[in-house]
Amino acid sequence: MPEFDNAFQAALNLILGLDSTLVGILALSLQVSLAAVAVGALIGLPLGAALALWRFPGRGAVVVMLNALMGLPPVVAGLAVYLLLSRAGPLGQFGLLFTPGAMVVAQVLLILPIIAALTRQQVEELHAEYREQLQSLGLSRLRRIPTLLWDARFGLMTVILAGFGRASAEVGAVMIVGGNIEGVTRVMTTAIVLETSKGNLPLALGLGLVLLALVTLINGAAYLVGETARRRLG
Amino acid sequence: MPRAGTILATLALMGLSLPATAQSIGHITLASTTSTENSGLFGAIIPAFTEATGIEVRVVAVGTGQAFEIARRGDADSLLVHDTEGEARFVAEGHGSERADVMYNDFVIVGPVGDPAGIAEADDVNEVFARIGAAEAPFTSRGDDSGTHRAEQRLWEAAGVVTASPWYRELGSGMGATLNTAAAMDAYVFTDRATWVAFRNRQDLTLLFEGDEALFNQYGSVRISPDRHPHLKHDLAAQWHEWLLSEAGQRAIADFRVNGGQLFFPNSQPNVDDAP
Numbered sequence: 001m002p003e004f005d006n007a008f009q010a011a012l013n014l015i016l017g018l019d020s021t022l023v024g025i026l027a028l029s030l031q032v033s034l035a036a037v038a039v040g041a042l043i044g045l046p047l048g049a050a051l052a053l054w055r056f057p058g059r060g061a062v063v064v065m066l067n068a069l070m071g072l073p074p075v076v077a078g079l080a081v082y083l084l085l086s087r088a089g090p091l092g093q094f095g096l097l098f099t100p101g102a103m104v105v106a107q108v109l110l111i112l113p114i115i116a117a118l119t120r121q122q123v124e125e126l127h128a129e130y131r132e133q134l135q136s137l138g139l140s141r142l143r144r145i146p147t148l149l150w151d152a153r154f155g156l157m158t159v160i161l162a163g164f165g166r167a168s169a170e171v172g173a174v175m176i177v178g179g180n181i182e183g184v185t186r187v188m189t190t191a192i193v194l195e196t197s198k199g200n201l202p203l204a205l206g207l208g209l210v211l212l213a214l215v216t217l218i219n220g221a222a223y224l225v226g227e228t229a230r231r232r233l234g
Numbered sequence: 235m236p237r238a239g240t241i242l243a244t245l246a247l248m249g250l251s252l253p254a255t256a257q258s259i260g261h262i263t264l265a266s267t268t269s270t271e272n273s274g275l276f277g278a279i280i281p282a283f284t285e286a287t288g289i290e291v292r293v294v295a296v297g298t299g300q301a302f303e304i305a306r307r308g309d310a311d312s313l314l315v316h317d318t319e320g321e322a323r324f325v326a327e328g329h330g331s332e333r334a335d336v337m338y339n340d341f342v343i344v345g346p347v348g349d350p351a352g353i354a355e356a357d358d359v360n361e362v363f364a365r366i367g368a369a370e371a372p373f374t375s376r377g378d379d380s381g382t383h384r385a386e387q388r389l390w391e392a393a394g395v396v397t398a399s400p401w402y403r404e405l406g407s408g409m410g411a412t413l414n415t416a417a418a419m420d421a422y423v424f425t426d427r428a429t430w431v432a433f434r435n436r437q438d439l440t441l442l443f444e445g446d447e448a449l450f451n452q453y454g455s456v457r458i459s460p461d462r463h464p465h466l467k468h469d470l471a472a473q474w475h476e477w478l479l480s481e482a483g484q485r486a487i488a489d490f491r492v493n494g495g496q497l498f499f500p501n502s503q504p505n506v507d508d509a510p
Contacts, residue, residue, distance in 0.1 A: 087308035087465065097309050098263055098294060179263075179294035182277075197410025198272050199417075199435030 010206025048119025
């Protein structure tokens with residue numbers, strides 16, 4: 001497979017050359033995906049925990065809906081956000097379309113169901129274990145949310161990484177709402193699509209390897225932080 | 235927990251402080267086609283325009299059908315596509331205020347070196363399409379309502395061929411993706427010359443037919459109607475439109491070369507007033 005050799009060569013050249021365009025694209029990829037993960041976690045963690053603690057009519061439907069939305073095709077999320085942010089759409093006056101901000105919004109839509117649904121499942125299991133203890137302490141359900149989230153933090157780290165994986169890997173949404181504009185909204189995945197369409201397959205695959213290396217680094221860092229904290233806190 | 239919250243909030247703020255490109259008096263968003271972007275034309279001519287005017291041009295490169303739709307919804311300040319009929323309709327419907335010829339390149343027909351339908355010996359493009367249809371040789375089509383796809387469909391019709399699967403394969407993809415697929419399938423494919431010349435993954439594909447006048451591919455610049463979309467940057471977009479048609483813009487287009495060959499031929503019409 002000469003293609004793969006060429007791709008490794010291309011990836012190596014890209015990393016060693018530290019091409020400023022590539023660094024810009026990588027930085028934007030990271031910024032967009034990390035911002036989307038942060039927003040997704042800020043909303044998704046409490047939302048998932050609340051869903052685990054409260055019982056209300058239609059709760060089952062909400063849980064099923066969240067689980068189903070984990071499989072939302074990125075291109076559909078992109079299209080929905082495009083129609084919302086388009087000048088002809090309801091949020092058009094903000095002029096967000098074809099900006100990194102729009103890409104964050106679209107990725108939040110993709111990540112939020114994953115974080116909320118997986119958090120609900122983890123917190124629900126934990127709550128079943130600690131329910132009586134928490135009740136004896138007289139904690140209201142609202143007060144239990146931070147306690148349970150903190151207790152589930154190691155598992156939730158994986159949940160957040162799953163969200164980050166989805167964000168950094170998807171191309172369908174950012175392509176539509178970002179427009180793949182050079183120097184403005186071009187990220188790793190849209191650059192890979194572009195190089196593929198130019199028939200520049202080794203470079204496209206090389207970019208893919210660079211992205212994979214970066215995501216591996218981030219996951220490795222998260223793993224180390226998690227392990228250190230676990231050992232220190234028991 | 236508070237520490238985790240701080241980290242998340244910091245990350246969220248990072249999203250808000252995403253890079254804003256400085257050092258320009260403003261930018262316009264240009265909806266255009268993949269052929270112009272993929273060939274590298276914009277990379278070659280936009281810096282000259284930005285230097286002359288201080289206006290940054292952000293290109294959203296999509297199929298012509300999608301480019302029209304983006305412009306129709308008021309999401310682009312200007313439009314540069316290659317579907318003269320569609321552009322005329324866009325103006326007639328009131329979405330565009332003005333349309334002008336900018337440049338042309340041409341379409342070519344590419345296929346496997348073996349040329350099973352024998353199109354290399356055809357006298358004209360009608361015969362090319364008739365031979366492919368008669369041989370029912372594999373043909374990959376964009377199938378995405380792009381300017382190239384629309385031109386291809388007109389040629390099948392002119393040749394009196396009714397396309398049908400399994401030999402006629404509608405991919406619903408961009409030009410580059412369609413060429414990648416054709417290379418993998420050893421199929422014929424109708425492509426603009428610019429994308430073909432810049433294309434790297436040719437495998438057994440080769441250029442088999444070119445030069446018929448019917449393969450002429452006209453690009454036009456369309457200004458968006460200020461009445462329909464008052465919020466757009468019409469002043470900046472007007473400067474872009476005028477620059478493309480000006481001597482400087484036309485020269486920049488002519489000077490753009492890939493592997494020593496010229497890909498786009500400027501042909502803006504001088505204003506009637508300026509005519510000798």
